[in-house]
Structure formats: structure tokens, C-alpha cells
Amino acid sequence: MLSLKIDIDNNSGFCFGVVYAIEMAEEILNEQGYLYCLGDIVHNDEEVHRLQERGLRIIDYGFYRSLTNEKVLIRAHGEPPSTYQTALQNNIQLIDASCPVVLKLQNRIKRTYDERKPVYIFGKEGHAEVIGLKGQTNNEAVVFGSYEEMRSHRFPQEITLYSQTTKSTAELYRIRDAIETTGVKVDLKDTICRQVSNRDEELRSFAAAYDIIIFVSGSKSSNGKMLYAVCKEANPQTYFVSAIQDLRREWFTPNQRIGICGATSTPMWLMEAVKTKLAEM
Incomplete structure (x- = not known):
């Protein structure tokens, strides 16, 4: 020994957003024995496996668009507007467990986009949360995942810079400072979750x-x-x-x-x- x-x-x-999503899933699993979830409920294979054994059915967007008359859980990462449009068309009842921090960020990005200001997002392209964020801009927002990626972009004279909620605060400010050294005016929105x-x-x-x-x-x-x-x-x-x-x-x-x-x-x-x-x- x-x-x-x-x-x-x-x-x-777990942060409070993940706790909320899992509690909602478990409540419905207890009631009806199964529940569809659009994407992994949490980025942890062991927890996903535990819930799958209880009846959680992980589905992708292709399968989701073929569903009708079912309940589907939206996880804490949030979803783009197209997911809600599909639900209306297919009579899907959405169990919306989107994190309030993410929903607030989505609304802020949409307002900036509606004001016709260039939207840039420090985040991982293809990440579930980022898909929802880009969806607020008709997928026009520019996403980069690191300081190195940022250096390859050609920026307009003024940008609004947001961040995926789970990125590094220090890296976000480092990126802001680097962009400003090129003469670009950056309206930084520090949207990293404080938890x-x-x-x-x-x-x-x-x-x-x-x-x-x-x-x-x-x-x-x-x-x-x-x-x-x-x-x-x-x-x-x-x-x-x-x-x-x-x-x-x-x-x-x-x-x-x-x-x-x-x-x-x-x-x-x-x-x-x-x-x-x-x-x-």
C-alpha cells in the first residue's frame, strides 16, 4: 500500500448551470423513463454514460430535425434560433436548460449584431456554446480560439469582442491588448462566467x-x-x-x-x- x-x-x-440541466433531465427520466437530449448534456463521458443508463438518448441535429411530437432537452450550452424554429415546425416540446449566463450573452451578441457592429468571439469554433452564439448573428460572427489564431485575422477599424463563457480571462485581455496595438478600436465585453x-x-x-x-x-x-x-x-x-x-x-x-x-x-x-x-x- x-x-x-x-x-x-x-x-x-458541477457549476450551477450543469446542476440545473442534470436535475431537469433526471426529473423527466423519473417520470417517463426516457428523454432526448440534443448533444452531450455535459462534456464528461462518465456522467453522460450514467444518464444514458437511466434512459437519456443523446441525439445530433440530423436526428433532431426528423423528430416529431417529443420532448427534447436543451443543455446548459444553449442553442441557436434554428433549434427553436425546428421545435415549432415539428411540435417538439423543448425542455430548456440553457444556462442563464449563456442566455444573457446570446442576447447581448444579438443586440450588437442588430446594431450592425462587427462581432468577434474568443471561443472554440464548433463548440456547443459557440454554435448558439454565432446563431445570434446569422453565423456571421468571426470566431478565433487563441492568440495565435487571432493574429491571422484582418480586422475592421472597430470591433466588439465577446468571449465564450468558459475561456481564460487573462488570455481574453491579452488578445484585446494585442488587437489594439494594431490600431483597431476594441469594445471589449468580458462575458466569461465568474464561477x-x-x-x-x-x-x-x-x-x-x-x-x-x-x-x-x-x-x-x-x-x-x-x-x-x-x-x-x-x-x-x-x-x-x-x-x-x-x-x-x-x-x-x-x-x-x-x-x-x-x-x-x-x-x-x-x-x-x-x-x-x-x-x-
């Missing part, structure tokens, strides 16, 4: 306090990738795992202090399972 001393970060786990951004400093402190950090997250989670990088910077002995099967005994030596933390899309039950596995080593 390695006799590891293991703690879980109490601030890790996400406030976790940066908390995680830095947590990660620095342990010999090894196990960061638990789905591989598709943008928030997970960003927060993992924060932990890795604070503690180079940080390992990314998506399931207990990813843990390796050779990472550890006896009596080390191990910290477990995760993304806003990581369920607490999964971090508890990681802790149990480590305790058995």
Missing part, C-alpha cells in the same frame, strides 16, 4: 499545496483544458484523467499528499471514485 494522503477540492464539481474565472486563483492555491494533483475532466471539456493548464502551471506534477482507469501506480510514491480537483463539468461522484481508487493503491 502506498498510504497516500488524499483530499478533494471542495470548490470543484469559472474565479476558480483560477483557487485552483492555483490548491494545486501548489500538494505533491501531486489529479485533475479529473472529460477530454472534450474546454473548461477542463483551461483549468488543467492552470493546475499544471502551479504544480508540474499534475496529471489529467477522465476515468479511474487512467490512473497509474507509477505516478506515486508512498505517503505523498495527493490533491484531486476537476472542471465545472466534472461530477463529484467521479472525483470520489478516483479518491477511492487511489486509497486502494
